[in-house]
Amino acid sequence: MNNRTLQGPTPLDAFAHNEDLLKQRELLQQTTLKQLFAEDPDRFNRYSLQAASLFLDYSKNLITEDTFKALINLANDAKLSDGIQALFNGEKVNNTEHRPALHTALRNRGDREIKVDGQDVMPAIKDTLRRMQALTEKVHSGEWLGYTGKPIKHIINIGIGGSFLGPKMVIEGLTPYIKEGIKHHYIANVDPSDAAEVLKQVDPETSLFIIASKSFSTLETKLNAETCRQWLIDQGAKQEDVQKHFLAVSSNVEKAVAFGICEENIYPMWDWVGGRYSLWSAIGMPIALTLGFDNFLALLEGAYAMDEHFRTAPLAENMPVLMGLLGVWYHNYMGAASHAVLPYDKYLGELPNHLQQLDMESNGKSVNKAGETVTYTTGPVIWGDVGTNGQHAYHQLLHQGTALIPVDFVAPVETHNPMGEHHRWLYANALSQSRALMTGKSLDEAKAELLAAGKSETEADQIASHKVHPGNRPSNMLVLPKVTPEVMGALVALYEHKVFVQGHIWQINSFDQWGVELGKQLGDTIYPTLLAGAEAPEFDSSTNALINMFREKND
Numbered sequence: 001m002n003n004r005t006l007q008g009p010t011p012l013d014a015f016a017h018n019e020d021l022l023k024q025r026e027l028l029q030q031t032t033l034k035q036l037f038a039e040d041p042d043r044f045n046r047y048s049l050q051a052a053s054l055f056l057d058y059s060k061n062l063i064t065e066d067t068f069k070a071l072i073n074l075a076n077d078a079k080l081s082d083g084i085q086a087l088f089n090g091e092k093v094n095n096t097e098h099r100p101a102l103h104t105a106l107r108n109r110g111d112r113e114i115k116v117d118g119q120d121v122m123p124a125i126k127d128t129l130r131r132m133q134a135l136t137e138k139v140h141s142g143e144w145l146g147y148t149g150k151p152i153k154h155i156i157n158i159g160i161g162g163s164f165l166g167p168k169m170v171i172e173g174l175t176p177y178i179k180e181g182i183k184h185h186y187i188a189n190v191d192p193s194d195a196a197e198v199l200k201q202v203d204p205e206t207s208l209f210i211i212a213s214k215s216f217s218t219l220e221t222k223l224n225a226e227t228c229r230q231w232l233i234d235q236g237a238k239q240e241d242v243q244k245h246f247l248a249v250s251s252n253v254e255k256a257v258a259f260g261i262c263e264e265n266i267y268p269m270w271d272w273v274g275g276r277y278s279l280w281s282a283i284g285m286p287i288a289l290t291l292g293f294d295n296f297l298a299l300l301e302g303a304y305a306m307d308e309h310f311r312t313a314p315l316a317e318n319m320p321v322l323m324g325l326l327g328v329w330y331h332n333y334m335g336a337a338s339h340a341v342l343p344y345d346k347y348l349g350e351l352p353n354h355l356q357q358l359d360m361e362s363n364g365k366s367v368n369k370a371g372e373t374v375t376y377t378t379g380p381v382i383w384g385d386v387g388t389n390g391q392h393a394y395h396q397l398l399h400q401g402t403a404l405i406p407v408d409f410v411a412p413v414e415t416h417n418p419m420g421e422h423h424r425w426l427y428a429n430a431l432s433q434s435r436a437l438m439t440g441k442s443l444d445e446a447k448a449e450l451l452a453a454g455k456s457e458t459e460a461d462q463i464a465s466h467k468v469h470p471g472n473r474p475s476n477m478l479v480l481p482k483v484t485p486e487v488m489g490a491l492v493a494l495y496e497h498k499v500f501v502q503g504h505i506w507q508i509n510s511f512d513q514w515g516v517e518l519g520k521q522l523g524d525t526i527y528p529t530l531l532a533g534a535e536a537p538e539f540d541s542s543t544n545a546l547i548n549m550f551r552e553k554n555d
């Protein structure tokens with residue numbers, strides 16, 4: 001293992017309050033969550049808060065009042081409040097690309113001016129929203145017609161990464177709000193099966209393709225867009241009909257025009273919006289087209305409410321700040337290398353996928369803003385899936401494995417589908433998982449359970465240790481009133497800001513993504529060697545052999 005690969009715990013020793021946190025870690029080893037609850041009847045009230053439409057219970061975390069204070073002091077050491085203001089004020093927080101990161105401007109529903117290089121960006125944002133609204137209304141009223149005069153029924157997003165994951169998560173998350181008669185589809189992967197399977201389901205006469213690409217130069221998106229355009233022509237449309245079936249969202253208007261999209265059908269993106277923060281821009285067009293413009297606005301409103309909370313609440317009462325600091329606590333002081341997000345709501349199944357890009361592309365960095373190698377671990381591995389499915393699979397490791405994995409449970413108290421006892425059971429499962437992680441089961445309890453079930457003393461002794469749950473494992477419970485557009489907006493904004501808080505503490509640039517480049521560059525050198533008749537490859541023996549295996553079948 002080279003010395004750039006760090007494993008935790010890796011305390012943040014440059015900060016004045018690092019020592020306090022080290023001391024806290026030691027003290028907490030002498031107690032348990034169970035004990036902390038027993039000692040303090042007010043623990044739930046002390047460690048829970050409401051922000052925008054969300055409620056966070058963070059009482060099942062390994063903290064005491066002193067830990068809490070030390071974490072807030074650490075945030076002050078890192079000048080977090082200044083960082084938050086810099087983010088909102090449009091300072092160039094993305095220092096390697098010399099840009100601000102102004103996703104908050106996209107959902108600024110107030111009248112605050114937001115300037116980039118002296119120019120207020122709000123008029124351009126509002127103008128784009130107006131254009132999105134006009135298009136959405138045209139499509140939904142049946143005024144926008146395909147090449148045979150039929151209205152649009154299929155919205156197909158062609159995009160990848162930030163131009164895919166956010167819109168898909170939001171639309172699936174808000175399935176009950178989908179407009180009648182509208183179907184949504186996604187083509188992201190360069191795998192031909194992705195496009196093939198979508199094209200089998202749609203009808204060329206009623207399909208609207210959105211080419212979503214900030215750069216308009218992403219290989220996968222370019223190839224998929226060309227394939228879809230050719231498919232449309234092959235199905236009987238003429239070249240001039242392409243305008244009726246293709247839109248583009250991009251900051252590269254020139255390239256979109258060169259592809260054949262007329263300027264009127266190109267919606268802007270700005271370089272001060274990162275791809276993984278872009279669902280609030282015209283990249284959210286499939287959201288508006290599938291759910292309606294009113295619901296898109298409600299999503300922005302929800303995010304704005306969380307923005308205002310993050311921008312103005314004191315650090316100790318600030319939900320994204322607290323979630324970010326708790327992550328730092330486990331990651332840098334307790335050696336947690338991963339973090340699970342487990343939504344107890346079917347519609348939120350795509351949330352972990354979106355958060356993987358949001359968090360891991362933002363904070364998977366090993367140099368600080370000044371380009372120096374960091375001496376501490378940064379972004380954790382983010383993973384998860386819908387509850388309760390995971391309970392019958394990987395929760396085994398959460399309960400009895402050797403790794404410390406903090407969990408965020410995300411659970412709405414009201415369902416869109418009140419059917420019998422289902423939702424009550426679902427919520428009960430979320431609570432029982434978080435409680436089981438905390439309380440665990442001791443050796444004595446396990447043995448008593450076995451004896452009560454009729455096992456002999458010897459058998460109980462043999463099996464009991466396998467049934468021990470160590471417990472004392474932390475989790476957050478994020479309670480949503482119901483998954484509505486506002487709630488979804490607030491939820492996603494909460495995680496965006498949590499990622500920002502952690503990036504700020506780690507002093508890294510959360511808004512660039514140079515790490516995705518090398519693979520792309522090498523792809524460009526490998527692709528030509530896979531062509532029929534190409535010269536023998538001259539890479540390492542492994543790559544060469546794997547190239548030859550492909551060529552044997554495809555030459």
Ligand SMILES: O=P(O)(O)OC[C@H]1O[C@H](O)[C@H](O)[C@@H](O)[C@@H]1O
Nearest residue numbers: 161162163213214215218275516
């Ligand atoms: O929107 P695009 O320019 O097509 O980019 C799509 C995605 O690809 C890149 O490789 C980046 O890793 C992502 O951050 C980005 O969201």
